[in-house]
Amino acid sequence: MKEMTVEELKQRIESGQEPAILDIREAAMFSDWHIPGAFNLPVIQAMRMNDFQPLVERAGEVPRGEPVVVVCNRGISARKAVSALTPLGFDAINLIGGMAAWSGVWSEANIGLAGHPGAAFVQVRRNGKGCLSYVIADAGEAIVVDPCVAVDVYMDIARRLGARIVKVLETHVHADHISRGRELCAVSDPGAGVGAELMLPRTGRVTFECAFVDDGDCVEVGGVRLRAIHTPGHTGESTCYLVNEEALLTGDTVFTDSVGRPDLEKGDAGAVEGAHMLYKSLHGPLAKVGDEVMVYPAHTGAGIAFDGVPVGATLGEARRAMTLLALDEATFVQRIVEGLSAKPPSHEVIIAINEGKTDLGEADPLEIEAGPNRCAVATKGAVV
Numbered sequence: 330m331k332e333m334t335v336e337e338l339k340q341r342i343e344s345g346q347e348p349a350i351l352d353i354r355e356a357a358m359f360s361d362w363h364i365p366g367a368f369n370l371p372v373i374q375a376m377r378m379n380d381f382q383p384l385v386e387r388a389g390e391v392p393r394g395e396p397v398v399v400v401c402n403r404g405i406s407a408r409k410a411v412s413a414l415t416p417l418g419f420d421a422i423n424l425i426g427g428m429a430a431w432s433g434v435w436s437e438a439n440i441g442l443a444g445h446p447g448a449a450f451v452q453v454r455r456n457g458k459g460c461l462s463y464v465i466a467d468a469g470e471a472i473v474v475d476p477c478v479a480v481d482v483y484m485d486i487a488r489r490l491g492a493r494i495v496k497v498l499e500t501h502v503h504a505d506h507i508s509r510g511r512e513l514c515a516v517s518d519p520g521a522g523v524g525a526e527l528m529l530p531r532t533g534r535v536t537f538e539c540a541f542v543d544d545g546d547c548v549e550v551g552g553v554r555l556r557a558i559h560t561p562g563h564t565g566e567s568t569c570y571l572v573n574e575e576a577l578l579t580g581d582t583v584f585t586d587s588v589g590r591p592d593l594e595k596g597d598a599g600a601v602e603g604a605h606m607l608y609k610s611l612h613g614p615l616a617k618v619g620d621e622v623m624v625y626p627a628h629t630g631a632g633i634a635f636d637g638v639p640v641g642a643t644l645g646e647a648r649r650a651m652t653l654l655a656l657d658e659a660t661f662v663q664r665i666v667e668g669l670s671a672k673p674p675s676h677e678v679i680i681a682i683n684e685g686k687t688d689l690g691e692a693d694p695l696e697i698e699a700g701p702n703r704c705a706v707a708t709k710g711a712v713v
Contacts, residue, residue, distance in 0.1 A: 330411055331422040333398055335430045335457070338364075343436075343635045348396035348422070353384075353410050362701035364400065364431060364457065365632035376406040381413040388417055396420045402699070403427040429699035431457035435478045437486070438639040440625070444573055448553050449490045452625065453478060454640065456633040459702045460506050461626060461640055463578060466492035467551025473525075474498045474555075474570065474578055475627045476509040480516055483509075493517070498528045498548060498555070500580025500627055501567040502535065504593040505673040505702035507694045508683050511537060530559065532566035534594075536685035542568065544614075558614050562607025563589030563704070569615070576623045577644060582610065584626045585642040586650040587705040592669055593676060604665040608658045620645030628702045668707050674700030 341347055350367035352359050353376060359369040370390060375383040391397055397419055401407040404427040414421040424431070434457045440450040448467035454460070460477040464486050471492035473483050487494045494517040497510045510527055517525040528548060531541040542548065544559035548570070555570040555578070563581040567589070570578040581589035588611070591603025625641045633640060648654055653661055673679070675697050681687035682697075689697075 330408065330415070331420070332425050333422045334425050335434050338398060338424060338431075339434050339436075339456075339635070342366075348398050349392045350398050350400060351391060351410075351421075352400045353407060354401055354428070358402075361703075362428065363632075364428075365634060367400065372410070373401055373406045376401070376409045379409065381409070384410055384413050385417070388414065388419070391419060393419060396422055398422045398424050400424045400431070401427045403429050426695075428457070429695050432699055433457065433478065433695045435482060436633070436635050436637070438637050440576070440623075440639050440641070442553065442573055442575060444575055445552060448551065449492075450572070450576070451486060451490075452639045452641075453482060453486070454633045455506075456635060458506065458698065459629045459631070459633065461628060463625065464490070465550055465553055465555075465572065466490040467553045469493065470495045470550045472496040472498055472548065472550040472553075472555070473510075473513060475500055475503070475580065476513050477503075477506050477627075478509065480509050480513045483513055484516065494525045496526050496528060496548065496550060498542070498570070499530070500569065500578060500582075501530060501564045502532065502594070502680060502683050503581075503627070504676040504680050504683075505628070505704050506698045507679055507689065511685075530557070530566040530568035534566065534684050544568070558618075560607075560610035560615060562591055562603055562610045564594040564603075565606070567610075571618065571622070574622070576625060577618060578625055578627075580627045581704045582607070583615065583624055583644075583647055584629065584705050585624060585640070585647050587630070587707070588651065588653065588665070589704055590669055590706045591665060593672060593680070593704070597669075600666050600669060601662060604662040605658065607665065608661045611654060615644075618644055620648065628704050630702070630705055665706055670703060670707055673703045674698075 352367040353373045356371045372383045399407040399410045411421040411423045438452040451464040453462045463474040471487040471494045514524045514527045527539040546557045548555040558569045560582045592600035622644045
């Protein structure tokens, strides 16, 4: 049986030799989260029952004469689909690890700072998950914001930039992916055997040692300054960072076309309170930031292409995409709460790990994180 790793598929996509991608998961799951360019034949339930007939009946919809990579959740049912398609003359290939493995695939995009051209500003993207993190380096020092992929990725980027990771900064306690912050601090060595400094917005949620960042504090790396703007709503501690007054790292507070959902920290019972806080953040501290500032969030709900183009928008563009901003507070809160959809898979476990209340142990983070991020609100005028 032919098989392909997610890295091999990534390389083919990046080189322009993308094969046909057949996703056999349920239609709802496919709609929620899939590899860009894939097409869907929802036969996974039949595959689980070793019933190949539904796939055989729809085989005419599968491209012939070219490789077809078959995708499921974790690569098990896809193997059965490959075994059914191969005798029919298809060049079928199983994607090892399925979507769970694909969620760890990443790429880079260079951003840069116009006012400080000597600094490096890199967006690290989990293409298969929609998570975004950042490396900023200047004068031999580097800071990583919201690390979400394997720590070696950040270490390698820093080395390439001729810098040592001296600080790791979070925008908030994440609910859709396991932060690699503590692990990154443990393996980094900025000097004299001391790891990088872990920094979080001030909160009583975490049980581990870290340095807390308060509203208005400035975190510096080389000649780059990140000014903290406390923006509660998505979570109580959520904080945006204004980078040299020209780029805004918004975490899950503001996306390019939506806002962060307010029900992940305190559940459904805390959604209304969180929505009120979010309204005040959007119309208070964030209203003072100019339209020309670029927004770079911690997530995106859309698929990320392997094109090297940063995911971002000017704050003015983001504001125009969100008609929510024109609503009064009561209507805003109502629309936010009405727009809440299913929460991220395993979010309670992920939050507990990120708070330091549960140990990851030997578990594979990709297995726990598998699924869409679902951190944004889906409402009219604010579509994820």
